[in-house]
Amino acid sequence: MANNTQPGAAYNFLDVGDKEERHIFAVLVANEPGVLARVIGLFSGRGYNIESLTVAAVSEDDSLSRITIVTTGTPMIIDQIRHQLDRLVPVHEVHDLTEEGAHVERDLALVKVISKSRSHERRESLRIAEVFGAEPVDTTTSSFVFQMTGSPGKVDAFIDLMRELGKVEIVRSGSVAIARGAQHI
Amino acid sequence: MTTERAMTGAEVIIRSLIDQGVEVVFGYPGGAVLPIYDELFKQNELRHILVRHEQGAVHAAEGYARSTGKVGVVLVTSGPGATNAVTGLTDALMDSVPIVCLTGQVPTHLIGNDAFQECDTTGITRPCTKHNYLVKDTEVLARTMHEAFYVARSGRPGPVVVDLPKDIQFAECPYIGPDAIKHASYRPQLKGATSSIEEAIEVIANAKRPIFYGGGGIINSGPAAVKKFTDFVRATGYPCTLTLMGLGALPGSDPQFVGMLGMHGTYEANMAMHHCDALICVGARFDDRITGRLDAFSPNSTKIHIDIDPSSINKNVRVDIPIVGDVGTVIQQMKTAWKARKKRRTNTKALRAWWEQIEAWQDVNCLAYSQDKKTIKPQYAIERLYELTKDRETFITTEVGQHQMWAAQFYKFEKPNHWMTSGGLGTMGYGLPSAIGVQVAHPGKLVVDISGEASFMMNMQEIATAVQHRLPIKIFILNNQYMGMVRQWQELLHGSRYSETYMDSLPDFVKLADSFGAVGLRTYDPADLDGLIEEMIAVDRPVIADIGVDQTENCFPMIPSGSAHNEMILGAEAKGFGATGVSEEGMVLV
Numbered sequence: 001m002a003n004n005t006q007p008g009a010a011y012n013f014l015d016v017g018d019k020e021e022r023h024i025f026a027v028l029v030a031n032e033p034g035v036l037a038r039v040i041g042l043f044s045g046r047g048y049n050i051e052s053l054t055v056a057a058v059s060e061d062d063s064l065s066r067i068t069i070v071t072t073g074t075p076m077i078i079d080q081i082r083h084q085l086d087r088l089v090p091v092h093e094v095h096d097l098t099e100e101g102a103h104v105e106r107d108l109a110l111v112k113v114i115s116k117s118r119s120h121e122r123r124e125s126l127r128i129a130e131v132f133g134a135e136p137v138d139t140t141t142s143s144f145v146f147q148m149t150g151s152p153g154k155v156d157a158f159i160d161l162m163r164e165l166g167k168v169e170i171v172r173s174g175s176v177a178i179a180r181g182a183q184h185i
Numbered sequence: 186m187t188t189e190r191a192m193t194g195a196e197v198i199i200r201s202l203i204d205q206g207v208e209v210v211f212g213y214p215g216g217a218v219l220p221i222y223d224e225l226f227k228q229n230e231l232r233h234i235l236v237r238h239e240q241g242a243v244h245a246a247e248g249y250a251r252s253t254g255k256v257g258v259v260l261v262t263s264g265p266g267a268t269n270a271v272t273g274l275t276d277a278l279m280d281s282v283p284i285v286c287l288t289g290q291v292p293t294h295l296i297g298n299d300a301f302q303e304c305d306t307t308g309i310t311r312p313c314t315k316h317n318y319l320v321k322d323t324e325v326l327a328r329t330m331h332e333a334f335y336v337a338r339s340g341r342p343g344p345v346v347v348d349l350p351k352d353i354q355f356a357e358c359p360y361i362g363p364d365a366i367k368h369a370s371y372r373p374q375l376k377g378a379t380s381s382i383e384e385a386i387e388v389i390a391n392a393k394r395p396i397f398y399g400g401g402g403i404i405n406s407g408p409a410a411v412k413k414f415t416d417f418v419r420a421t422g423y424p425c426t427l428t429l430m431g432l433g434a435l436p437g438s439d440p441q442f443v444g445m446l447g448m449h450g451t452y453e454a455n456m457a458m459h460h461c462d463a464l465i466c467v468g469a470r471f472d473d474r475i476t477g478r479l480d481a482f483s484p485n486s487t488k489i490h491i492d493i494d495p496s497s498i499n500k501n502v503r504v505d506i507p508i509v510g511d512v513g514t515v516i517q518q519m520k521t522a523w524k525a526r527k528k529r530r531t532n533t534k535a536l537r538a539w540w541e542q543i544e545a546w547q548d549v550n551c552l553a554y555s556q557d558k559k560t561i562k563p564q565y566a567i568e569r570l571y572e573l574t575k576d577r578e579t580f581i582t583t584e585v586g587q588h589q590m591w592a593a594q595f596y597k598f599e600k601p602n603h604w605m606t607s608g609g610l611g612t613m614g615y616g617l618p619s620a621i622g623v624q625v626a627h628p629g630k631l632v633v634d635i636s637g638e639a640s641f642m643m644n645m646q647e648i649a650t651a652v653q654h655r656l657p658i659k660i661f662i663l664n665n666q667y668m669g670m671v672r673q674w675q676e677l678l679h680g681s682r683y684s685e686t687y688m689d690s691l692p693d694f695v696k697l698a699d700s701f702g703a704v705g706l707r708t709y710d711p712a713d714l715d716g717l718i719e720e721m722i723a724v725d726r727p728v729i730a731d732i733g734v735d736q737t738e739n740c741f742p743m744i745p746s747g748s749a750h751n752e753m754i755l756g757a758e759a760k761g762f763g764a765t766g767v768s769e770e771g772m773v774l775v
Contacts, residue, residue, distance in 0.1 A: 030369060030370060033319070034307060034311070034319075037308070037311060038311060041311055041312055045312050076499060076503070079499055080496060080499070080500055083494075083495040083496035083498075084496045086495065086496075087494065087495075087496050088316075089315065089316040089336055089368075089370065089371045090316075090370060091370060092369070092370040
């Protein structure tokens with residue numbers, strides 16, 4: 001069944017021309033076993049997308065964890081995701097940061113670039129890293145590991161450039177995000 | 186409240202059940218729950234109903250819960266005990282039934298070791314429970330038990346599993362009472378937003394073609410909420426339809442009740458839904474059996490939706506005025522606003538025209554069937570059952586299929602909590618164990634499981650439970666020797682190719698009853714039907730009544746999959762079905 005737009009389908013969500021949007025959710029959950037499984041199970045069970053997901057304990061007493069989820073969906077699906085997350089018993093707060101206003105979003109990548117020692121590519125990768133503010137955190141004569149932090153778009157751009165300069169291996173944290181200004185979440 | 190004497194985990198478990206007001210536990214023992222069963226043995230406050238299969242235990246607890254409004258409690262062992270309970274838990278989740286299911290687990294040090302009768306119970310039940318717990322720490326046992334009850338019954342109710350490793354059951358555990366518990370994050374919203382309520386009242390008052398669409402949420406909100414709903418519907422004079430789960434929320438004989446809606450709902454209810462200009466949805470969730478084709482669902486109405494679960498709102502159908510809150514609380518707010526309203530409350534002239542239109546639809550007589558002298562029509566059997574039981578307090582449970590829809594169409598429920606059926610999950614085999622749970626809660630009352638022969642055979646081992654515990658439930662089998670609803674779809678959608686739906690090799694139900702120590706009755710003759718029903722009621726023992734009915738009868742009216750409310754098929758027109766019938770797209774739907 002293509003695109004969930006089968007005519008007359010009672011089961012399929014009717015697409016009324018809404019475009020898919022990218023949203024960032026910040027979810028405060030009880031820091032207890034199984035919470036992440038509940039969140040992930042909710043997304044897979046109900047067919048929602050996960051672009052990235054990060055989690056770590058954030059409260060002083062470690063009782064709360066904060067999950068940042070980047071997802072895509074039509075406005076109605078995004079609304080469902082918010083309510084379905086809120087329905088999970090150990091979930092304390094759900095915030096759609098995209099909806100709630102200005103926020104800072106950051107992604108961290110460790111980018112390993114392998115190129116011949118003393119080559120032009122090797123020097124170039126170091127220069128570009130400097131332009132991007134990426135910090136070399138490990139080096140050998142034939143490789144660098146750069147620590148790159150920035151908006152996901154900027155991290156993407158950096159990785160694309162590195163790919164041209166050698167064999168590249170990457171690991172990314174996925175997005176974390178927080179509201180701008182004095183407001184909570 | 187802490188105790189002076191140290192208690193074992195098993196003692197804490199039993200104690201917390203008693204402190205939660207539990208009277209009955211439905212269960213099946215096994216290795217991983219032996220300490221709990223030992224404590225059960227030593228006390229007299231909790232009654233234990235031994236079932237014959239763990240699925241039956243959950244359905245029985247569901248029947249108990251739905252007929253009383255209390256939390257149903259299940260106790261099963263680890264591994265297969267837990268996995269057998271999964272269908273029941275899913276059923277309870279879909280129908281919002283408050284259940285606490287205690288499962289045994291292998292000792293904590295063996296978890297993850299593929300130990301004997303080990304399974305990942307919390308992993309398996311995570312998507313089919315409202316919440317679940319694995320208790321690995323003696324300190325939190327009592328708290329977890331009380332929290333489980335709080336979560337099961339609060340907000341939109343649902344099943345909660347507490348997985349209890351055997352070493353915890355033996356270990357010394359501190360006890361705290363239920364009063365000390367306050368949940369850290371789960372506090373459902375009960376009161377509706379005042380501004381939304383005012384907006385809704387404005388729409389309700391100005392409607393020309395209004396309809397109330399009520400669901401199981403009204404019943405879950407309790408008898409007081411049902412009364413408020415009934416009062417409010419009567420105060421407006423508006424027509425009201427109810428979902429399968431909502432039957433009983435308005436008396437079935439009320440002149441404002443236009444019947445159930447949805448796939449097998451009445452013509453008038455569905456036509457009214459289609460043509461209304463104000464739709465007031467109370468505690469229902471726009472399920473696909475209700476809406477039919479979504480893009481043609483009630484196209485010209487302003488939609489108000491009251492629900493305690495925010496995720497039910499705007500899930501399938503966009504509504505104009507969402508009100509998150511408990512039905513009882515919100516309807517009370519609405520009643521107050523309605524009374525205080527100074528402007529005109531209803532458009533009397535438009536309402537009269539609307540009722541005339543509805544009466545014209547009612548004249549279609551969509552539930553008509555023809556009963557002859559030779560074969561019992563299933564509809565007739567249920568009508569007779571209704572006539573012969575309506576003057577006493579009767580609880581009806583059903584299995585799933587044609588008989589279930591006929592029961593919903595032909596049995597009139599005057600009160601809430603008297604109708605127990607598997608709506609969301611559609612679990613064949615639900616009705617018999619559910620009837621057991623109802624009968625446990627209501628000794629001396631008449632409990633009838635309206636059943637089909639195929640569904641009955643899915644959980645018929647529970648007859649032994651009924652016999653053992655002297656529960657005189659009546660199993661009223663409409664026996665057409667087919668999986669009737671599947672056969673109907675095969676007839677209508679698949680060229681009458683009855684693939685694997687004939688129930689071959691059926692047992693002799695009378696002898697079967699006999700062998701269990703129950704009473705078996707049988708008839709194929711319309712003339713004997715009343716006598717059989719009277720005998721069935723009179724016998725103070727479990728009864729299996731085998732009613733041979735017309736094998737080819739179909740359940741109408743029907744909205745075929747992928748069709749809209751105004752494209753219903755009526756019984757008399759059934760022959761024209763193939764020509765106008767179901768589209769290619771509709772065929773792939775269930």
